[in-house]
Amino acid sequence: MALYSEKVMEHFRNPRNVGVIEDADGVGEVGNAKCGDIMKMYLKIDGDTVTDVKFETFGCGSAIASSSMATELIKGKPVADAMKLTNKAVAEALDGLPAYKMHCSVLAEEAIQSALADYYAKHPEKKPAT
Amino acid sequence: MRIYADNAATTKPSRAAIEAMLPYLEEEYGNPSSLYTLGQRAREAIEQAREEVAAVIHADPRDITFTSGGSEADNQAIRSAAEKGRKAGKTHIISTAFEHHAVLHTLNRLEKEGFRVTLLDVHENGLVRPDELDAAICDETCLVTVMTANNEIGTIQPIRALGELCARRGVPFHTDAVQAVGHLPIDVDADHIDMLSASAHKFHGPKGVGFLYARKKVPLVNLIDGGAQERGKRAGTENVPAIMGMAAALKESAARMDGDAERMRTLRDRLITGLREIPHSALNGDAVKRLPGNANFCFEGIEGESLLLLLDDRGICASSGSACTSGSLDPSHVLLAIGRVHDVAHGSLRLTLGEDATEEEVDYIVRNVREVVEYLRGFSPVWRDLVSGKANFIL
Ligand SMILES: Cc1ncc(COP(=O)(O)O)c(C=O)c1O
Ligand SMILES: [Zn+2]
Numbered sequence: 001m002a003l004y005s006e007k008v009m010e011h012f013r014n015p016r017n018v019g020v021i022e023d024a025d026g027v028g029e030v031g032n033a034k035c036g037d038i039m040k041m042y043l044k045i046d047g048d049t050v051t052d053v054k055f056e057t058f059g060c061g062s063a064i065a066s067s068s069m070a071t072e073l074i075k076g077k078p079v080a081d082a083m084k085l086t087n088k089a090v091a092e093a094l095d096g097l098p099a100y101k102m103h104c105s106v107l108a109e110e111a112i113q114s115a116l117a118d119y120y121a122k123h124p125e126k127k128p129a130t
Numbered sequence: 131m132r133i134y135a136d137n138a139a140t141t142k143p144s145r146a147a148i149e150a151m152l153p154y155l156e157e158e159y160g161n162p163s164s165l166y167t168l169g170q171r172a173r174e175a176i177e178q179a180r181e182e183v184a185a186v187i188h189a190d191p192r193d194i195t196f197t198s199g200g201s202e203a204d205n206q207a208i209r210s211a212a213e214k215g216r217k218a219g220k221t222h223i224i225s226t227a228f229e230h231h232a233v234l235h236t237l238n239r240l241e242k243e244g245f246r247v248t249l250l251d252v253h254e255n256g257l258v259r260p261d262e263l264d265a266a267i268c269d270e271t272c273l274v275t276v277m278t279a280n281n282e283i284g285t286i287q288p289i290r291a292l293g294e295l296c297a298r299r300g301v302p303f304h305t306d307a308v309q310a311v312g313h314l315p316i317d318v319d320a321d322h323i324d325m326l327s328a329s330a331h332k333f334h335g336p337k338g339v340g341f342l343y344a345r346k347k348v349p350l351v352n353l354i355d356g357g358a359q360e361r362g363k364r365a366g367t368e369n370v371p372a373i374m375g376m377a378a379a380l381k382e383s384a385a386r387m388d389g390d391a392e393r394m395r396t397l398r399d400r401l402i403t404g405l406r407e408i409p410h411s412a413l414n415g416d417a418v419k420r421l422p423g424n425a426n427f428c429f430e431g432i433e434g435e436s437l438l439l440l441l442d443d444r445g446i447c448a449s450s451g452s453a454c455t456s457g458s459l460d461p462s463h464v465l466l467a468i469g470r471v472h473d474v475a476h477g478s479l480r481l482t483l484g485e486d487a488t489e490e491e492v493d494y495i496v497r498n499v500r501e502v503v504e505y506l507r508g509f510s511p512v513w514r515d516l517v518s519g520k521a522n523f524i525l
Binding site for chain 2: 009012013015018019020029033035036037038039040055056057058059060061062063064101104
């Protein structure tokens, strides 16, 4: 059996939404070089919609595929949906990840959360009431 | 196309090895412990194999014990020396920080049983210094175990100097020679080696078979109890086909060793020269005192597993010491032992050439590693911080 699903390999080989958004509304970076995976997410937000998203990743195949899948899952979607994206959803959309690689999909969720937190820090008026 | 550049992981079984095994799978299936002719022919065959294996390392065949491979040989060697030490009230063992886990984990277990373990520094070049071993030996030392050649960075230790030192200080000396046997000349007498571990699949023999060389002065303790095979030191019906394959492979490797090594060194140096041109890269381990086929690099700003997967797509089989390839959070203990920081150790690549490697293959590897490293750096946030000056280059 291969290490990764076909879906993971497909996203790893052809990652979607790679790059930077120079005038991003929110930027989040998570992970550290000590553990071996770092993800950076750039969000463009218009009204209630994530209009664009790009990522940069230093990491393993599963980290790159998770970043790619996570961007696909939130691009063009309501900010409220992006807020709720879980690592489980990312892993499922990739047809699963090996158990010891789940932490890479957690990073994708955290990178988006971190970028949204950055957005709300800059635009406190947009923060939904909790 | 496939370029197999992971010969430190395992090697392709040689034709000689396969042909030596076949009769013992097809016709000569007797149990060497049986007294009828079929069994006794198998017995004679493995005793002949024992002589051939012993001859390659200049050993007495009676000091060779067949095992299931390098790990078992390491475990048995260390446990045996420790047991002898314990009986004499000596519970100090000296080794190095970059041994194979078969050695390190056995030592961890002994520490829990009350042994004290000193791990020698292997310095930035991946070499043990004999004077530091000399200083570490004390009255309680019952074993020194230092690998002949490191499996990741390929550095070759000054085994003869270490062996002489141990002989002079009266301490048993074991060496894990799994990466060296069949590739480098070894003479257990001239090198003052008391115990040595070897594994067939690293020299074009089958997997799951190896041997332990041990002089009489270190009585072996059993890891496996049962029948009287291997002079009572390793129970279990002998893996006759595998033993025959191992002996044939080793005989051939030893006969070709000098010519092979010289050719491989030339190719290895071509590989190293090519990869060094990649900016912000560094060779791991001494450039000269290293295995003929080993090149091990760190590339700053990228992670090793993604590098391996993309090289695999281009037909290149290699390995890495990144955490993500091992399933742990820490990168290779070997790279950390030579002082590579985590950030850089994650971006390591080990290429280990085989005897049949060609110049064209080496050039193909260099070209593709360069392209893949460049591609991965292109969307690495770490690399962006380095080139924009937000972080400082280490390499
Ligand atoms: C230096 C070293 N020691 C021990 C071993 C273990 O050998 P085996 O796989 O035969 O148990 C290996 C191979 O992985 C090795 O490279
Ligand atoms: Zn990872």
